[in-house]
Amino acid sequence: MPIHLIWGDDYEACNRETEKIIQTVIEPSWKSFNYSQIDGNDPKQNFRALEEVQSAPLGSGGRVVLVRRSPFCNGCSIELANKLEQAIKLIPDNTHLILYNSNKPDKRLKTTKLIEKNIKSNPFSQEKSFILPLPWDINGQRNLVKSILHQLNLKMNYETIDLIVESIGNDSSLINAELQKLSLFSETIDKKLNTNEPREISKELVKKLIQNNSTNALEIANFLLKEERIIALNKIQSLLQNGEPALRLITTLTGQSRGWLWVHLLDSQGNQDVKEIAKFAGIANPKRIYVIRKQIQGKSLESLLTLMKKLLKIEAAIKSGINPIDSFKDNLLTESKILTNN
Template sequence: MPIHLFWGDDAAARDRALHGLTEQVVDPSWSSINLSRLDGAESGQASQALEEARTPPFGGGDRLVLLQRSPFCNGCPAELADQLEAAVELIPDNTHLVLVNAAKPDGRLRTTKTLQKRIKQGLDHEQSFVLPAVWDGAGQRQLVERTAIAIGLTLEPDAIDALVDAIGNDSARLESELRKLSLRADNNGQVSVKLVEELVGGLATNALQVGEALLDGQPGNAIARWDALIEAGEPALRIVATLTGQIRGWLWVSLLEQQGERDVAVIAKAAGIGNPKRIYVMRKQLQGRPPKRFLSLLGRLLEVEARLKRGALPGDAFRDGLLG
C-alpha cells in the first residue's frame, strides 16, 4: 500500500509501528538511499515528500518516505492539496509514503476525503494511536496490556493496576518502565506486582483522581494524590476548579438519573461533559450514591477555596476544608 496514514497522540505506539514498518520494507543495506525522514512543519518538506514518493527504490527492498507533522489532513493549503491529488496515482507499489500527525484527520478536507476513499478501496492504509482519557481507567489498563504485548511481556492483573496507578496514560514512560521490567521478568516473560512495586516508583495522578478517591470514601488516597499534584507544581486553585467541575458534573448526572433521564447526549449536554461516552463510566461510579453527597462535597470545596485565598498552605487547606 503506497500511502500509510498514522495519527493519534500516543507517540510511543506510533513510533513502534513506524519502526516495525521500516524494518519490514526497507533493506538496511540501502537505507541511506531508500529511507527519507522529513518534517511537514518545515517549509517545502511536504512537497519534497511527494516528489520523493514518486521515485522507485534503488537497489534492494522498498523505498519509505516518512513525513512527520504531516499537513495533508489538517489545515492543508489548496496548492499542497493539488500536489497530493496529482501524486497519489503516481506512487509506485514498492514506495511507501507515511503521513504522521498527532491530530485526527479533518474529514472536511478534500485531501482527507481523497485518502479515505483510497483507504476504503484497500489501496492505502490508516492506523490510529489514541491515548485513553485521564478518567478512562479501563482504557488505561488496555494501554498497559497492549504495550506489554508489543514488548513481549505478560503481566499479572495486580501488576497492570499498579502500573496504571504509577504511570497513568503516559505511554512513553510506560514503554520505558516495561522495558526495564523485562530485564527482571521471569523465564516466561511474566511480571509480578511485587516487581512493579520494587522498580516503578511514583504516583501518577491528576485532579480527577483526587475526586474519585473522595467519591470512594478514601481520604488517605485523596490526600496522597493532592500532595503529589502540589509537589509536581500544580496550582492549588486550579486543582479546586477541576474538582468543582468534576463534582458538579456528578451532581447533574445523579439528578437526571434520579428523574429517569436515560439519553446520554441529553445528560452530557446538561452536565457540560464534552464526550457522551463518559456518561456510561460515570453511571457506574455514581451507582447508589445520592445527590446530597455531591452537594456536600461542593460545599466543602468552597471552604477549601476560601482557605487558599486567605493564604493557607495547600495541604492544610485541603485537609481542614474538605476532610475536616
Template sequence: MPTYLYWGEDDFTLSKAVQELQKKVLDPNWLQFNYEQIAGNQADSLFQALNLAMTPVFGMGERLIWLKETSIFQNCSDDLLKELQRTLPNIPLTSHLLFTTSKKPDGRLKSSKIVQDYAQIQEFSLIPPWQIEEITKQVQKIAQEIGVKLTPDALQFLAEAIGNNTRQIYQELEKLALYSQTVSKPLEKKDLTSLVNIATQSSLQLATTIRQGDGAKALLIISDLLNCNEVPLRIIATLVGQFRTWTIIKLYLEANEKDDTVIAKAAEINNPKRIYFLKKEVQSVSSHKLLTSLSILLDLELSLKRGAEPLATLQTKVLELCHLFKKS
C-alpha cells in the first residue's frame, strides 16, 4: 500500500524510519521533483498533500509526500473526510503518502478509521523510563545492529544511565563501536564509565535516594539531572513509575500474596525474578508513606505543568518526600 502512518513520541527512531522510506522509494537524482515535505499545521496541508500524491512521477524513481505532524487524527472536518475517502483508494502505486504525528491517533474519529484501512501503520513510542528491562532489551538490539558487544553488566549500566533516550543510545553506541575495534572482547561496565557521555546521576537513583530519606544527596542529583538537560516532567514520570511499582508490591506483601508471578503481573514487571529484589527495597517502608508519596508527586507534576519554576519546585517537593521517608 502506498500510504503510511508513523506515530509516537520517539522522534529519533521515527525519523530513521522516514529516512529508510526515502531511500527505498526515491531516486536521489530526481529528489527535488518527487519529494515534498508539508507542515501539518497549515490550513490546506491535507488537500495539498493529497493532490501531490495523485501527481505522476517526474523522471526516475517514485514519489513521496510527507505530511509532517498532522492534526487530522485529532480533529478533521467533513470536507477533509470526503477528500480522504475519495483520494486514498486511488493513489498510484508509484506515489507514497506518509502521515506522521507525535500523538496517538484518536481511533474514534472517522479520519483515523479511513487512514487505518489503507495505511501501513508503525508506532514509535518511547519505553517508559522505569521499565529498565525493556530499555535493556532495546539497548541490546541497537548494540547488535551497530555491532557492539557488551557484557550483561555493561548493558544494564547503559540502560540505567541513559534511559529511554533513543537518540543518545545510538550516539553512545556508535562511539563505542569505534572503541570496540581496538579490543577483542565484549566491553565491560568499567570501559563504559570513561567512554560514555552520561549524567552522573539518574532519575531512578533519585527515587532510591528519596526512599532512603537522604535529602542532601537528592538535591545534588536534581542539580546534576537539570545540568544535563533532563526534562523535569520526565524526571517526575520516572519517579511516579518507580513509586507506583513500590506501592503495588508493598500492598501485595501486606495482603500476604506469596506468588511473585501474580505480583509481577500487577506491577507490570516482565521478569518475576525482579520481585525478590523489589520486596527487599520496600521491606522497611510503610504502604502509607508510599501512597502519600504518590499524592506529593501528583502535586509536583501539577505545579510544573502550571508553569512553576522547575529547580525550586523540584527541590521543595523532593525534600518533602525525603522528610516523609526519613527514619525517625
C-alpha cells in the first residue's frame, strides 16, 4: 500500500517526480488500464480515488492513482477522512496512491497523521517537497540549478551557475528547458564516449544560447523605463516571432523591474550596502546595483510600481491563454504614460 505525498509550489519538479513514479511503477503497454488521474477539487472524484486504489493492477506492472490538488492533508470532510482510514488498509502492495497539493500538509489533521504513519512504516511510501526559492534567495536559486543539473547528469562551475540564476531566476520550468537545450547543443559539439560521466556546460555556451536572449529582454526593459513603448513592443514582437518563449521574456522583464523597485526603495531608506541590496533584490552580482542606480535616476517609486503592475498583468494574461503579443499591447498601451519622472 505505497503512498506518495508530494507537495510544493515548484510545479515542474512535482510533475517530474510524479512522472518518474508512473514510469517506474506502470508497465507502458498496460497504462490505459492501470493509471487514473483524479481532480481533488471534486469531492466525488476523491471518493472514486479511494475506491480505485483498492483495485489490483491488470496485466503486468503496477497501478497508479494520482490525486492532483489532493485535500487529504489540507482539509477534507469527516466522511472522506473515514473513507481514507478504511481504504488505506486495503490498498494492494503494487497499487500506488500519489497525493499532490501545492500547499504544505497540515500536521494537525487526522488524515495527515494517518498518511505519515503509512510513509514511515512502508519502505515504498515517501513524502517529497519541492519549494521554489524566493526571488531574493540567491543561494536557494543556485541550489535549484544544481538540483536540475544533477537530474540531467550535467555540471557547471559556480560562475556559470550564477549566470543561469541571473538570466532566468527561480523559474524551475525554464531552467529545466534551457539546461536540456544546452545539453543537446553541448553533445553535438563535444561527444563523450562515457555517457555516465556528467557533461560540463561552459560559461561561453550559456552566454551564447541563453544570455543573448536575456540581454535583448533587458534592452526592452530599458526602453519601457524610458517610456519608449512602441520601440519596446516592436522588439517584443520580433523576439516572440523568432521563438523566444513568452513566459521567459516576461520573467526577465519582471525580474528587472523588481530589481529597480528594490534598489529604489532601499536607496530611499538610506541603505548603501550593495551586497545587502543585491540580496534583497534577488541580484546575483552586487556590481549590477551601480548600473541599476544609474538606470533609475530621476524615476519615482510610483512610476516603477506602475510598470511592475503592468508586467504582472501581462504575465497573468499569458498564463490564462491570451495571445502573448496581444497581452503586451493591451497592457502597455492602455494609458498615455506608463512612467513619470520626479
